[in-house]
Amino acid sequence: MRITKYTILVGTLLIALQACNNDDDGGQEIAPPRDRAEQQIAEAAILKSYLETHFFDTIPNPANPDYNIVIFDTIAGDNKDRQPISESTLLQSKIVKFEEVDYTLYLINFNKGAESTRKPTFADSTLVTYSGELLYDLSPDDDNKNDGKIFDSTVTPIWMDLVRVVPGFRQALTEFSGASSASENPDGTVSFSDDYGNLTAIMPSGLGYYSSGTTSIPAYSPLIFTMQLYKINESDHDADGIPSYMEDLDNDQIVIDNDDNTDGDTLANYADRDDDGDGTLTKDEITSIDANNDGFISSDEITYYDDDGDGIQNHLDKDDRSIKN
Known part of the structure; x- marks a missing residue:
């Protein structure tokens, strides 16, 4: 059985999961946020199109051999016969109400997690690894399709307080559970059984940072998070x-x-x-x-x-x- 080995870090949320502050506006007037209901309708169409025109692959992660990197690409050219995400048997959806608007959160369920362990609540602390990326590449001419998409990631498990993460990240993890067992190794690392929760969440900006933006996360950006959930602590x-x-x-x-x-x-x-x-x-x-x-x-x-x-x-x-x- 494959075992995940890492030194557990107690971490605070990085840029991918904290409330983003707007970059310096240089004295320019900041536009008011868009109407959430109208923006939801526009982004729902964008996500539907994305799921119908893109496929995903998993490739080995050189920094962490115990889980794969998920790559998304367009169904075209040599990939014209690939199965769209919308037709994958791993795809699920969840309606999340936030700020009086109903959003659809899409989940790719690679592994639900151990049945013997408890799912986190929306206010618990979770031990995770993750990668956060934009729906589309900011540098499409780059040969590496992920260079302009990924804005944050960690291959070392860190504790994340679900109270403080974006709604889509929080609501995705509450559908999964952690590993069934863990043990401490002589070198101080911790090993987890390989039945941990493993998922990708595809979300509209309304469940992400919405009107907030930085140089790496533009305002109104739909997001993709791939996450591995190892352990839950009730907060x-x-x-x-x-x-x-x-x-x-x-x-x-x-x-x-x-x-x-x-x-x-x-x-x-x-x-x-x-x-x-x-x-x-x-x-x-x-x-x-x-x-x-x-x-x-x-x-x-x-x-x-x-x-x-x-x-x-x-x-x-x-x-x-x-x-x-």
Whole structure:
């Protein structure tokens, strides 16, 4: 069985996955963002055409022999008989609602991941390798078809906080799971079984950086991410006993917005140790315990209280401050 060996790095998100800042505008007026619904319609047609006129190949990765590089090319000339991506049995799609617009996220499922491992939630931490590229080459005259497309990649697994990545990256990974086993080697590296999640996500700009742009990622660019998912850690960013994904009060799978900030301070609940700002820490207003010792806190392992019976749980109610632990 092939084994992946790497030193695990705890990393922060690089340019490919952080919110991009616009380049210096040189004093010029910045155009307002385009209407999302209209842009979605235009890009849906672009992606449909791309899937119908392009095929993909996998080639060995010289920097990492344990997974392949995915190459996309046009069905033409010597490749005129190749199967389009749209007809591949590996292609799946997922509707993702973001900013009140329904987007189609396309997924090429090379390997779903081990059935024995848990899929990440939209707020978990994931150990991944990935490559991010543009739909089309910025330097089409270059013989290397990927030189002008790839804007970021890593062949060494790094931890990525799904709260902070672009929506398409986040929503793609929640459909996959990690490897079934891992072991530490004498040299300090870690080996993973080869049943890890392996996928490519093709997304409209509305699930990427949309109107933000840099020299390597133009505004309104559809994106392609190829990802390998090795391991998941359930995130509790503020260590209050409530997993971060459970602090999504408005159920939009985004925990950083104002709708998830009970006390209206500078921190959304997932990062706030005192969600209601009553002076009693959230962890002291609930009872949370990993009863089955599986490393994950499920909803039935948390006890919430409502001392004054007003239908609002103590940790979200300034009127209830009693310490329960």
